[in-house]
Amino acid sequence: MATYRFHCTNGLECLLDAEGQRVRPGESIRRRAAQVAEGVRRRFGGDWSDWSVTVHDLEGRQVLLLPFGAEAAGMALAA
Structure with missing residues (x-):
């Protein structure tokens, strides 16, 4: 399992995910x-x-x- 941080931002403000979340192999990060x-x-x-x-x-x-x-619009940007 890998750990990822899921932060939320509008470019000026940010909600930080300080702990992160474990994601199982094959589970969708999206x-x-x-x-x-x-x-x-x-x-x-x-x-x-x-x-x-x-x-x-x-x-x-x-x-x-x-x-x-x-998600509803079918959009995402991979880094």
């Missing part, structure tokens, strides 16, 4: 990022249209950028 975005929207409410989940490995390398709502 699906997990979409779950993080949905959890943030549900917990805090409001307009999150300018926000993205940025996924990093433990070395700090970005592996995925998923705009909030992108």
Whole structure:
């Protein structure tokens, strides 16, 4: 299992994932990022249209950028 950090940002503000989440081999990092975005929207409410989940490995390398709502639109940017 690998550990990734699922941070959320709008370019000015950031919700940091200090602990990270373990992802099993074959499990979708993209699906997990979409779950993080949905959890943030549900917990805090409001307009999150300018926000993205940025996924990093433990070395700090970005592996995925998923705009909030992108799962429904079929979008994601691999790093």
